[in-house]
Amino acid sequence: MAKKIVRKKSDRTASKAKKETRNRFNLETLRPPRGSRQRKVRVGRGIGSKLGRTSGKGNKGQKSRRGYSRRRGFEGGQMPLHRRIPKRGFRSPFGTTFDVINVQDLNVFPAGETVTPDLLRAHGFVRTQQQVKILGDGELQNKLAVHAHAFSASAKDKITKAGGSFEVLAS
Secondary structure, eight states: OOOOOOOOOOHHHHHHHHHHHHHOOSTTTOOOOTTSSOOOOOOSSOGGGSSOTTTTSOSSSGGGSTTOOOOTTOBTTBOOHHHHSOOOOOOOTTOOOEEEEEGGGGGGSOTTOEEOHHHHHHTTSOOSSSEEEEEOOSOOOSOOEEEESEEOHHHHHHHHHTTOEEEEOOO
């Protein structure tokens, strides 16, 4: 009697069907990503858990007690750093800071030019959006109309001596 050979579905098609069902998303197959949901550590639940008895807080002392929180800068009774270092000076909360430019730096502009803070930023003399102050270091050779937020007394003298003019801009 001849045996009848029965061919099974190939393993390849079976594994393909498994993959399709594994990758298919529906309400039954929705799961959070692996590692995104971890169980809460339950402390004080026996010595076998490694966090039993003292619950990882060590033995006795203020730090092991309930409700303990150390204040900022506390160094265990030692004089804290913010009290050890010397305090000097005063910083006004209403003070203004300027980007400063000396009159000798203005010699790159041709005579008759109107120098404004925007022009100084375009030429790279001023790199921030702060107000501009002109100081009187050096000499000015060209006759310029200089517009800035502040001028030193010597800068005003040197600009007018060179035949130029200055204008104080509103803050």
